[in-house]
Amino acid sequence: MQQDTSATGAVRLTRAALQDLDIPVPEYDRSAVSVGIVHFGVGGFHRAHQAMYLDRLMNRGKNLDWGICGMGVLPGDAAMKQVMAEQDHLYTLVLKHPDGTLEPRVVGSVVDYVFAPEQPEQAMARLTDPATRIVSLTITEGGYNFSKSTGLFDHTNPAVARDLEQARAAAEGREAEPPGTVFGMVVEALARRREAGTPPFTVMSCDNIQGNGHMAHQQFTAYARLRDPELAEWIEANVPFPNSMVDRITPVTTDADRQLVTERFGVVDRWPVVAEPFAQWALEDAFADGRPAVEEVGVQVVPDVAPYELMKLRLLNASHQALCYPGFLAGYEYAHEVCQDPAFVAYLLGYMNREATHTLRAVEGVDLDAYKHQLIERFANPHVRDTLARLCAESSDRIPTWLVPVIRENLAQGRPVELSATIVASWARYAQGVDEKGAPITVVDQRRERVMAAAAQQDEDELAFIRDEDLFGDLAQHEGFTRPYAAALRSFRERGARVTIEDAVARFAQ
Secondary structure (H helix, E strand, C coil): CCCECCCCCCEECCHHHHHHCCCCCCCCCHHHCCEEEEEECCCHHHHHCHHHHHHHHHCCCCCCCCEEEEEECCCCHHHHHHHHHHCCCCEEEEEECCCCCEEEEEECCEEEEEECCCCHHHHHHHHHCCCCCEEEECCCHHHHCECCCCCCECCCCHHHHHHHHHHHHHHCCCCCCCCCCHHHHHHHHHHHHHHHCCCCCEEEECCCCCCHHHHHHHHHHHHHHHHCHHHHHHHHHHCCCCCEEEECCCCCCCHHHHHHHHHHHCEECCCCEEECCCCEEEEECCCCCCCCCHHHHCCEEECCCHHHHHHHHHHHHHHHHHHHHHHHHCCCCEHHHHCCCHHHHHHHHHHHHHHHHHHCCCCCCCCHHHHHHHHHHHHCCCCCCCEHHHHHCCHHHHHHHHHHHHHHHHHHCCCCCHHHHHHHHHHHHHCCCECCCCCECCCCCCCHHHHHHHHHCCCCCCCHHHHCHHHHCCHHHCHHHHHHHHHHHHHHHHCCHHHHHHHHHHHHHC
16 A cells, blocks of 8 residues: 555555555556547646546546547646656546535546656657547637637747747758747647658647637648648648537636545545536547547537537536626625526526527537526536636637627627627626725736726726727627627626626516
8 A cells, every 4th residue: 555645544646556545446457558649738627528538438448549648838737747747647536416426536548748848859759659649639719829800820929930930940951949839749740740651640629619620720720831831731631620519617626625535535636626527528520540439438429519519608608707707796706606596597597598599500419498407507516616716717718709609690680689798798897807895806818908908998988898809809889789788887887796687687587
Protein backbone atom coordinates (compact mmCIF):
# COMPACT_ATOMS: atom_id res chain seq x y z
CA MET A 1 0.00 0.00 0.00
CA GLN A 2 1.07 3.55 -0.62
CA GLN A 3 2.29 5.45 2.36
CA ASP A 4 -0.50 7.30 4.18
CA THR A 5 -0.56 10.98 3.30
CA SER A 6 -3.26 12.17 5.67
CA ALA A 7 -4.63 11.50 9.11
CA THR A 8 -7.57 9.67 7.52
CA GLY A 9 -5.31 7.08 5.91
CA ALA A 10 -5.94 8.33 2.38
CA VAL A 11 -3.42 7.36 -0.26
CA ARG A 12 -1.96 9.46 -3.03
CA LEU A 13 -3.41 8.59 -6.41
CA THR A 14 -0.85 6.71 -8.52
CA ARG A 15 -0.85 3.59 -10.63
CA ALA A 16 0.65 1.57 -7.77
CA ALA A 17 -2.17 2.66 -5.44
CA LEU A 18 -5.04 1.50 -7.65
CA GLN A 19 -5.20 -1.96 -6.12
CA ASP A 20 -5.73 -0.46 -2.68
CA LEU A 21 -8.62 1.86 -3.51
CA ASP A 22 -12.23 1.16 -2.60
CA ILE A 23 -13.71 2.96 -5.60
CA PRO A 24 -13.96 1.80 -9.25
CA VAL A 25 -10.63 1.95 -11.06
CA PRO A 26 -9.57 1.08 -14.63
CA GLU A 27 -10.23 -2.59 -15.28
CA TYR A 28 -7.79 -2.68 -18.18
CA ASP A 29 -4.01 -2.94 -18.18
CA ARG A 30 -2.89 0.66 -18.61
CA SER A 31 0.57 -0.49 -19.65
CA ALA A 32 -1.10 -1.90 -22.76
CA VAL A 33 -2.70 1.45 -23.68
CA SER A 34 -1.00 3.35 -26.50
CA VAL A 35 -1.62 6.89 -27.69
CA GLY A 36 -4.00 7.36 -30.60
CA ILE A 37 -5.33 10.82 -29.71
CA VAL A 38 -3.51 14.06 -28.89
CA HIS A 39 -5.78 16.47 -27.05
CA PHE A 40 -5.23 20.22 -26.73
CA GLY A 41 -6.92 21.75 -23.69
CA VAL A 42 -6.95 19.15 -20.93
CA GLY A 43 -9.28 20.72 -18.39
CA GLY A 44 -12.21 19.61 -16.31
CA PHE A 45 -14.63 19.25 -19.19
CA HIS A 46 -12.37 17.08 -21.34
CA ARG A 47 -11.64 14.81 -18.40
CA ALA A 48 -15.34 14.54 -17.48
CA HIS A 49 -16.40 13.90 -21.06
CA GLN A 50 -14.20 12.66 -23.92
CA ALA A 51 -11.64 10.99 -21.66
CA MET A 52 -14.47 9.44 -19.62
CA TYR A 53 -16.09 7.91 -22.72
CA LEU A 54 -12.77 6.42 -23.82
CA ASP A 55 -12.13 5.05 -20.33
CA ARG A 56 -15.59 3.47 -20.41
CA LEU A 57 -14.77 1.89 -23.77
CA MET A 58 -11.41 0.59 -22.54
CA ASN A 59 -13.13 -0.94 -19.52
CA ARG A 60 -14.88 -3.16 -22.06
CA GLY A 61 -11.48 -4.34 -23.21
CA LYS A 62 -11.67 -2.42 -26.46
CA ASN A 63 -9.67 0.26 -28.31
CA LEU A 64 -6.61 0.29 -26.06
CA ASP A 65 -4.76 1.86 -28.99
CA TRP A 66 -6.82 5.05 -28.57
CA GLY A 67 -5.22 6.38 -25.40
CA ILE A 68 -4.93 10.14 -24.94
CA CYS A 69 -1.83 12.30 -24.78
CA GLY A 70 -2.69 15.70 -23.32
CA MET A 71 -1.00 18.69 -24.96
CA GLY A 72 -0.56 22.02 -23.19
CA VAL A 73 0.45 25.22 -24.97
CA LEU A 74 -0.52 27.98 -22.52
CA PRO A 75 1.56 28.98 -19.46
CA GLY A 76 -1.20 27.82 -17.13
CA ASP A 77 -1.01 24.32 -18.58
CA ALA A 78 2.29 23.70 -16.76
CA ALA A 79 0.34 23.00 -13.57
CA MET A 80 -1.73 20.30 -15.26
CA LYS A 81 1.45 18.75 -16.65
CA GLN A 82 2.94 18.53 -13.16
CA VAL A 83 -0.14 17.07 -11.51
CA MET A 84 -0.74 14.52 -14.24
CA ALA A 85 2.87 13.37 -14.11
CA GLU A 86 2.80 12.98 -10.32
CA GLN A 87 -0.39 10.90 -10.55
CA ASP A 88 0.63 8.71 -13.49
CA HIS A 89 -1.98 10.67 -15.50
CA LEU A 90 -4.80 9.28 -13.37
CA TYR A 91 -7.58 11.36 -11.83
CA THR A 92 -10.82 10.89 -9.97
CA LEU A 93 -14.15 11.74 -11.58
CA VAL A 94 -17.02 12.25 -9.12
CA LEU A 95 -20.58 12.49 -10.41
CA LYS A 96 -22.90 14.40 -8.09
CA HIS A 97 -26.51 13.24 -8.30
CA PRO A 98 -29.41 15.54 -7.35
CA ASP A 99 -30.29 13.35 -4.35
CA GLY A 100 -26.78 13.75 -2.93
CA THR A 101 -25.44 10.41 -4.11
CA LEU A 102 -21.78 10.53 -5.10
CA GLU A 103 -20.49 8.27 -7.86
CA PRO A 104 -16.67 8.15 -8.01
CA ARG A 105 -14.36 6.43 -10.45
CA VAL A 106 -10.69 6.69 -11.39
CA VAL A 107 -10.20 7.43 -15.09
CA GLY A 108 -7.13 6.04 -16.85
CA SER A 109 -7.53 6.83 -20.56
CA VAL A 110 -5.01 9.71 -20.42
CA VAL A 111 -1.57 8.10 -20.53
CA ASP A 112 0.77 10.99 -21.33
CA TYR A 113 0.94 14.78 -21.15
CA VAL A 114 3.32 17.09 -23.02
CA PHE A 115 3.82 20.74 -22.12
CA ALA A 116 4.84 22.05 -25.51
CA PRO A 117 6.66 25.26 -24.46
CA GLU A 118 9.15 23.16 -22.50
CA GLN A 119 8.98 20.00 -24.61
CA PRO A 120 8.69 21.16 -28.25
CA GLU A 121 10.42 18.11 -29.71
CA GLN A 122 8.25 15.69 -27.75
CA ALA A 123 5.17 17.62 -28.79
CA MET A 124 6.00 17.41 -32.47
CA ALA A 125 6.99 13.76 -32.12
CA ARG A 126 3.53 12.96 -30.75
CA LEU A 127 1.77 14.92 -33.46
CA THR A 128 3.76 13.33 -36.29
CA ASP A 129 3.64 9.78 -34.93
CA PRO A 130 1.59 7.61 -37.34
CA ALA A 131 -0.19 6.16 -34.28
CA THR A 132 -1.74 9.59 -33.64
CA ARG A 133 -4.86 9.48 -35.77
CA ILE A 134 -7.00 12.13 -34.05
CA VAL A 135 -6.07 15.57 -32.69
CA SER A 136 -8.93 16.81 -30.53
CA LEU A 137 -9.59 20.24 -29.07
CA THR A 138 -11.25 21.91 -26.12
CA ILE A 139 -9.56 25.29 -26.42
CA THR A 140 -12.69 27.40 -25.66
CA GLU A 141 -14.48 29.66 -28.08
CA GLY A 142 -11.74 32.28 -27.86
CA GLY A 143 -9.07 29.77 -28.83
CA TYR A 144 -10.18 29.74 -32.45
CA ASN A 145 -8.80 33.24 -33.03
CA PHE A 146 -11.67 34.63 -35.07
CA SER A 147 -13.38 38.00 -35.27
CA LYS A 148 -16.77 37.92 -33.55
CA SER A 149 -18.33 40.02 -36.29
CA THR A 150 -16.78 38.48 -39.42
CA GLY A 151 -15.79 35.01 -38.22
CA LEU A 152 -12.51 35.39 -40.12
CA PHE A 153 -9.12 34.30 -38.84
CA ASP A 154 -7.20 37.04 -37.01
CA HIS A 155 -3.76 37.00 -38.62
CA THR A 156 -2.71 40.04 -36.55
CA ASN A 157 -2.64 38.02 -33.33
CA PRO A 158 0.99 38.41 -32.16
CA ALA A 159 1.43 34.74 -31.31
CA VAL A 160 0.06 33.69 -34.69
CA ALA A 161 2.20 36.27 -36.52
CA ARG A 162 5.25 34.97 -34.68
CA ASP A 163 4.52 31.37 -35.71
CA LEU A 164 4.06 32.41 -39.34
CA GLU A 165 7.36 34.30 -39.31
CA GLN A 166 9.17 31.30 -37.81
CA ALA A 167 7.65 29.01 -40.44
CA ARG A 168 8.90 31.36 -43.17
CA ALA A 169 12.35 31.36 -41.60
CA ALA A 170 12.43 27.57 -41.58
CA ALA A 171 11.29 27.40 -45.20
CA GLU A 172 14.15 29.73 -46.16
CA GLY A 173 16.69 27.62 -44.31
CA ARG A 174 17.15 30.14 -41.51
CA GLU A 175 17.22 29.25 -37.83
CA ALA A 176 13.69 29.09 -36.50
CA GLU A 177 11.97 28.48 -33.20
CA PRO A 178 9.26 25.81 -32.84
CA PRO A 179 5.63 26.89 -33.20
CA GLY A 180 3.86 28.02 -30.05
CA THR A 181 0.17 28.18 -30.99
CA VAL A 182 -2.22 25.32 -31.58
CA PHE A 183 -2.50 26.49 -35.21
CA GLY A 184 1.24 26.53 -35.72
CA MET A 185 1.75 23.15 -34.10
CA VAL A 186 -1.08 21.32 -35.86
CA VAL A 187 -0.27 22.74 -39.30
CA GLU A 188 3.46 22.08 -38.85
CA ALA A 189 2.69 18.48 -37.89
CA LEU A 190 0.45 18.04 -40.93
CA ALA A 191 3.17 19.49 -43.16
CA ARG A 192 5.69 17.02 -41.79
CA ARG A 193 3.27 14.09 -42.16
CA ARG A 194 2.59 15.08 -45.74
CA GLU A 195 6.31 15.24 -46.52
CA ALA A 196 6.93 11.89 -44.84
CA GLY A 197 3.99 10.20 -46.54
CA THR A 198 2.25 9.63 -43.20
CA PRO A 199 -1.57 9.72 -43.37
CA PRO A 200 -3.07 12.88 -41.89
CA PHE A 201 -4.89 12.88 -38.60
CA THR A 202 -8.46 14.03 -38.06
CA VAL A 203 -8.94 17.36 -36.24
CA MET A 204 -11.90 16.92 -33.86
CA SER A 205 -13.26 19.98 -32.09
CA CYS A 206 -15.17 19.41 -28.86
CA ASP A 207 -15.84 23.09 -28.10
CA ASN A 208 -19.17 24.84 -27.60
CA ILE A 209 -19.30 26.52 -31.00
CA GLN A 210 -22.04 26.00 -33.53
CA GLY A 211 -20.47 24.08 -36.39
CA ASN A 212 -17.32 23.56 -34.34
CA GLY A 213 -15.84 21.31 -37.01
CA HIS A 214 -16.56 23.87 -39.71
CA MET A 215 -15.03 26.57 -37.52
CA ALA A 216 -11.89 24.50 -36.88
CA HIS A 217 -11.63 23.73 -40.60
CA GLN A 218 -11.93 27.41 -41.51
CA GLN A 219 -9.42 28.65 -38.95
CA PHE A 220 -6.74 25.98 -39.41
CA THR A 221 -6.86 26.16 -43.19
CA ALA A 222 -6.77 29.98 -43.00
CA TYR A 223 -3.57 29.73 -40.98
CA ALA A 224 -2.16 27.15 -43.41
CA ARG A 225 -3.02 29.38 -46.37
CA LEU A 226 -1.05 32.24 -44.84
CA ARG A 227 1.88 29.90 -44.39
CA ASP A 228 1.75 27.87 -47.63
CA PRO A 229 -1.26 27.92 -50.03
CA GLU A 230 -0.33 24.53 -51.48
CA LEU A 231 -0.28 22.98 -48.01
CA ALA A 232 -3.66 24.55 -47.29
CA GLU A 233 -5.10 22.90 -50.42
CA TRP A 234 -3.74 19.53 -49.28
CA ILE A 235 -5.34 19.98 -45.85
CA GLU A 236 -8.64 20.98 -47.49
CA ALA A 237 -8.60 17.78 -49.51
CA ASN A 238 -7.30 15.32 -46.92
CA VAL A 239 -8.01 16.38 -43.32
CA PRO A 240 -11.52 15.85 -41.89
CA PHE A 241 -12.91 18.25 -39.28
CA PRO A 242 -16.00 16.49 -37.89
CA ASN A 243 -18.64 18.50 -36.09
CA SER A 244 -19.66 17.49 -32.59
CA MET A 245 -22.06 18.47 -29.84
CA VAL A 246 -20.83 17.93 -26.30
CA ASP A 247 -22.74 18.35 -23.05
CA ARG A 248 -21.95 17.86 -19.39
CA ILE A 249 -22.01 20.54 -16.68
CA THR A 250 -18.54 20.49 -15.15
CA PRO A 251 -17.75 23.12 -12.50
CA VAL A 252 -14.24 24.28 -11.76
CA THR A 253 -12.51 22.00 -9.24
CA THR A 254 -12.32 23.54 -5.77
CA ASP A 255 -10.35 22.77 -2.62
CA ALA A 256 -13.63 21.50 -1.15
CA ASP A 257 -13.80 18.95 -3.99
CA ARG A 258 -10.27 17.80 -3.24
CA GLN A 259 -11.12 17.45 0.43
CA LEU A 260 -14.29 15.54 -0.44
CA VAL A 261 -12.35 13.01 -2.53
CA THR A 262 -9.84 12.54 0.28
CA GLU A 263 -12.32 12.24 3.14
CA ARG A 264 -15.05 10.23 1.43
CA PHE A 265 -13.02 7.97 -0.82
CA GLY A 266 -9.55 7.84 0.74
CA VAL A 267 -7.84 9.30 -2.33
CA VAL A 268 -5.42 12.21 -2.35
CA ASP A 269 -6.01 13.65 -5.81
CA ARG A 270 -4.57 17.09 -6.55
CA TRP A 271 -6.92 17.69 -9.46
CA PRO A 272 -10.11 15.62 -9.37
CA VAL A 273 -13.11 16.46 -11.54
CA VAL A 274 -16.72 16.80 -10.40
CA ALA A 275 -19.65 16.79 -12.79
CA GLU A 276 -23.36 16.17 -13.10
CA PRO A 277 -24.54 12.64 -14.02
CA PHE A 278 -25.90 13.72 -17.42
CA ALA A 279 -23.57 13.47 -20.42
CA GLN A 280 -24.21 13.68 -24.15
CA TRP A 281 -21.96 13.59 -27.20
CA ALA A 282 -23.23 13.72 -30.78
CA LEU A 283 -20.39 13.18 -33.24
CA GLU A 284 -20.27 13.41 -37.01
CA ASP A 285 -18.85 10.23 -38.51
CA ALA A 286 -16.07 11.78 -40.60
CA PHE A 287 -12.54 10.51 -39.86
CA ALA A 288 -9.40 10.11 -41.93
CA ASP A 289 -7.79 7.08 -40.31
CA GLY A 290 -10.31 5.33 -38.08
CA ARG A 291 -11.83 6.21 -34.72
CA PRO A 292 -12.66 4.49 -31.43
CA ALA A 293 -16.01 2.67 -31.27
CA VAL A 294 -17.54 5.29 -28.99
CA GLU A 295 -21.06 4.51 -30.16
CA GLU A 296 -20.79 1.39 -27.98
CA VAL A 297 -20.61 3.54 -24.83
CA GLY A 298 -23.40 6.02 -25.46
CA VAL A 299 -22.03 8.46 -28.04
CA GLN A 300 -24.48 9.36 -30.81
CA VAL A 301 -22.47 8.95 -34.01
CA VAL A 302 -24.62 10.67 -36.63
CA PRO A 303 -24.39 11.98 -40.22
CA ASP A 304 -25.51 15.52 -39.23
CA VAL A 305 -24.77 17.10 -35.86
CA ALA A 306 -26.36 20.49 -36.60
CA PRO A 307 -29.79 19.87 -35.00
CA TYR A 308 -28.15 18.62 -31.79
CA GLU A 309 -25.77 21.59 -31.78
CA LEU A 310 -28.53 24.16 -32.13
CA MET A 311 -30.59 22.49 -29.42
CA LYS A 312 -27.74 22.53 -26.94
CA LEU A 313 -26.20 25.91 -27.76
CA ARG A 314 -29.46 27.84 -27.89
CA LEU A 315 -31.24 26.09 -25.02
CA LEU A 316 -28.56 25.01 -22.52
CA ASN A 317 -25.69 27.39 -23.21
CA ALA A 318 -27.75 30.49 -23.87
CA SER A 319 -29.89 29.70 -20.81
CA HIS A 320 -26.74 29.63 -18.72
CA GLN A 321 -26.14 33.20 -19.87
CA ALA A 322 -29.77 34.04 -19.17
CA LEU A 323 -29.50 32.97 -15.55
CA CYS A 324 -25.96 33.97 -14.59
CA TYR A 325 -25.96 37.79 -14.87
CA PRO A 326 -29.35 38.57 -13.32
CA GLY A 327 -28.85 35.78 -10.79
CA PHE A 328 -25.50 37.23 -9.75
CA LEU A 329 -26.94 40.74 -9.54
CA ALA A 330 -29.85 39.44 -7.45
CA GLY A 331 -27.38 38.12 -4.88
CA TYR A 332 -27.16 34.45 -5.77
CA GLU A 333 -23.83 32.61 -5.96
CA TYR A 334 -24.71 29.27 -7.57
CA ALA A 335 -26.77 28.18 -10.58
CA HIS A 336 -28.88 25.84 -8.46
CA GLU A 337 -29.99 28.74 -6.25
CA VAL A 338 -31.25 30.64 -9.28
CA CYS A 339 -33.07 27.58 -10.64
CA GLN A 340 -34.87 26.96 -7.37
CA ASP A 341 -36.41 30.45 -7.65
CA PRO A 342 -39.81 30.24 -9.43
CA ALA A 343 -39.49 33.67 -11.06
CA PHE A 344 -36.14 32.79 -12.64
CA VAL A 345 -37.39 29.35 -13.72
CA ALA A 346 -40.37 30.98 -15.47
CA TYR A 347 -37.99 33.45 -17.10
CA LEU A 348 -35.70 30.70 -18.41
CA LEU A 349 -38.57 28.60 -19.74
CA GLY A 350 -40.03 31.74 -21.30
CA TYR A 351 -36.82 32.41 -23.19
CA MET A 352 -36.57 28.79 -24.32
CA ASN A 353 -40.22 28.44 -25.38
CA ARG A 354 -40.91 31.88 -26.86
CA GLU A 355 -37.61 32.68 -28.55
CA ALA A 356 -35.01 29.89 -28.72
CA THR A 357 -37.25 27.00 -29.79
CA HIS A 358 -38.44 28.78 -32.94
CA THR A 359 -34.85 28.84 -34.24
CA LEU A 360 -34.28 25.08 -33.87
CA ARG A 361 -34.56 22.21 -36.32
CA ALA A 362 -36.26 18.93 -35.53
CA VAL A 363 -33.97 16.71 -33.44
CA GLU A 364 -34.47 13.02 -34.05
CA GLY A 365 -35.27 11.09 -30.88
CA VAL A 366 -35.51 14.17 -28.64
CA ASP A 367 -38.65 15.47 -26.92
CA LEU A 368 -37.83 19.18 -26.79
CA ASP A 369 -40.36 20.00 -24.08
CA ALA A 370 -38.97 17.25 -21.85
CA TYR A 371 -35.41 18.35 -22.70
CA LYS A 372 -36.12 21.93 -21.58
CA HIS A 373 -37.55 20.84 -18.25
CA GLN A 374 -34.63 18.44 -17.82
CA LEU A 375 -32.29 21.40 -18.27
CA ILE A 376 -33.96 23.20 -15.37
CA GLU A 377 -33.59 20.06 -13.23
CA ARG A 378 -29.92 19.83 -14.17
CA PHE A 379 -29.29 23.49 -13.39
CA ALA A 380 -31.09 23.05 -10.04
CA ASN A 381 -28.84 20.18 -8.87
CA PRO A 382 -27.61 21.56 -5.51
CA HIS A 383 -24.63 19.23 -5.32
CA VAL A 384 -22.92 20.30 -8.54
CA ARG A 385 -22.52 23.83 -7.11
CA ASP A 386 -21.81 25.46 -10.45
CA THR A 387 -20.85 29.04 -9.68
CA LEU A 388 -22.46 31.96 -11.45
CA ALA A 389 -19.00 33.53 -11.62
CA ARG A 390 -17.88 30.66 -13.88
CA LEU A 391 -20.91 31.08 -16.12
CA CYS A 392 -20.39 34.86 -16.30
CA ALA A 393 -16.78 34.49 -17.45
CA GLU A 394 -15.67 35.09 -21.05
CA SER A 395 -19.05 36.50 -22.02
CA SER A 396 -17.69 38.16 -25.15
CA ASP A 397 -16.94 34.68 -26.50
CA ARG A 398 -20.30 33.26 -25.47
CA ILE A 399 -23.10 35.76 -26.05
CA PRO A 400 -22.13 36.42 -29.72
CA THR A 401 -21.94 32.68 -30.39
CA TRP A 402 -24.91 31.36 -28.44
CA LEU A 403 -27.46 34.16 -28.20
CA VAL A 404 -26.90 36.73 -30.94
CA PRO A 405 -27.82 34.19 -33.69
CA VAL A 406 -31.15 33.60 -31.92
CA ILE A 407 -31.80 37.35 -31.88
CA ARG A 408 -30.87 37.79 -35.53
CA GLU A 409 -33.07 34.95 -36.75
CA ASN A 410 -36.07 36.06 -34.72
CA LEU A 411 -35.70 39.68 -35.88
CA ALA A 412 -35.54 38.50 -39.49
CA GLN A 413 -38.74 36.51 -39.03
CA GLY A 414 -40.56 39.21 -37.08
CA ARG A 415 -40.68 37.13 -33.91
CA PRO A 416 -40.25 38.35 -30.28
CA VAL A 417 -36.77 39.16 -28.93
CA GLU A 418 -37.73 40.78 -25.62
CA LEU A 419 -36.30 38.07 -23.38
CA SER A 420 -33.11 37.77 -25.43
CA ALA A 421 -32.74 41.54 -25.20
CA THR A 422 -33.16 41.25 -21.43
CA ILE A 423 -30.30 38.73 -21.31
CA VAL A 424 -27.98 41.10 -23.20
CA ALA A 425 -29.06 43.98 -20.95
CA SER A 426 -28.23 41.92 -17.86
CA TRP A 427 -24.70 41.41 -19.23
CA ALA A 428 -24.40 45.13 -19.91
CA ARG A 429 -25.41 45.87 -16.30
CA TYR A 430 -23.06 43.18 -14.93
CA ALA A 431 -20.18 44.60 -17.01
CA GLN A 432 -20.40 47.86 -15.06
CA GLY A 433 -18.32 45.97 -12.51
CA VAL A 434 -20.37 46.84 -9.42
CA ASP A 435 -23.22 44.81 -7.95
CA GLU A 436 -26.49 46.12 -6.57
CA LYS A 437 -24.98 46.60 -3.11
CA GLY A 438 -22.05 48.59 -4.45
CA ALA A 439 -19.52 45.78 -4.13
CA PRO A 440 -17.01 45.30 -6.97
CA ILE A 441 -17.59 42.54 -9.52
CA THR A 442 -14.53 40.75 -10.89
CA VAL A 443 -15.27 40.68 -14.61
CA VAL A 444 -13.35 37.83 -16.27
CA ASP A 445 -13.20 38.30 -20.02
CA GLN A 446 -10.52 38.49 -22.71
CA ARG A 447 -12.15 41.80 -23.71
CA ARG A 448 -12.58 42.99 -20.14
CA GLU A 449 -11.34 46.55 -20.66
CA ARG A 450 -13.33 46.97 -23.83
CA VAL A 451 -16.68 45.70 -22.51
CA MET A 452 -16.31 47.51 -19.19
CA ALA A 453 -15.44 50.76 -20.96
CA ALA A 454 -18.59 50.42 -23.07
CA ALA A 455 -20.67 49.69 -19.96
CA ALA A 456 -19.23 52.80 -18.29
CA GLN A 457 -20.64 54.96 -21.11
CA GLN A 458 -24.23 53.92 -20.54
CA ASP A 459 -25.10 57.08 -18.58
CA GLU A 460 -24.52 59.15 -21.71
CA ASP A 461 -25.53 56.57 -24.33
CA GLU A 462 -27.79 53.71 -23.30
CA LEU A 463 -26.87 51.80 -26.46
CA ALA A 464 -23.10 52.16 -25.94
CA PHE A 465 -22.65 48.54 -24.90
CA ILE A 466 -24.25 47.06 -28.02
CA ARG A 467 -22.48 49.37 -30.48
CA ASP A 468 -19.49 47.00 -30.53
CA GLU A 469 -19.98 45.45 -33.96
CA ASP A 470 -17.41 42.72 -33.28
CA LEU A 471 -19.80 41.39 -30.63
CA PHE A 472 -23.25 42.41 -31.85
CA GLY A 473 -22.95 43.24 -35.53
CA ASP A 474 -25.58 45.82 -36.44
CA LEU A 475 -28.07 45.04 -33.66
CA ALA A 476 -27.77 48.63 -32.41
CA GLN A 477 -29.48 49.66 -35.66
CA HIS A 478 -32.55 47.46 -35.15
CA GLU A 479 -35.29 49.19 -33.23
CA GLY A 480 -37.02 45.87 -32.68
CA PHE A 481 -34.05 44.94 -30.49
CA THR A 482 -32.89 48.28 -29.09
CA ARG A 483 -36.32 49.22 -27.72
CA PRO A 484 -36.68 46.20 -25.38
CA TYR A 485 -32.95 46.20 -24.69
CA ALA A 486 -32.92 49.82 -23.52
CA ALA A 487 -36.03 49.29 -21.40
CA ALA A 488 -34.53 46.24 -19.73
CA LEU A 489 -31.20 47.99 -19.14
CA ARG A 490 -32.92 50.93 -17.48
CA SER A 491 -34.85 48.53 -15.28
CA PHE A 492 -31.72 46.59 -14.26
CA ARG A 493 -29.93 49.82 -13.41
CA GLU A 494 -32.79 51.61 -11.65
CA ARG A 495 -34.92 48.88 -10.10
CA GLY A 496 -32.64 45.86 -9.85
CA ALA A 497 -32.46 42.36 -11.26
CA ARG A 498 -35.29 40.69 -9.34
CA VAL A 499 -37.91 43.28 -10.26
CA THR A 500 -36.72 43.27 -13.87
CA ILE A 501 -37.05 39.50 -14.14
CA GLU A 502 -40.44 39.46 -12.42
CA ASP A 503 -41.70 42.16 -14.79
CA ALA A 504 -40.42 40.28 -17.83
CA VAL A 505 -42.20 37.12 -16.71
CA ALA A 506 -45.41 39.04 -16.03
CA ARG A 507 -45.35 40.60 -19.52
CA PHE A 508 -45.05 37.40 -21.51
CA ALA A 509 -47.56 35.63 -19.22
CA GLN A 510 -50.28 38.11 -20.16
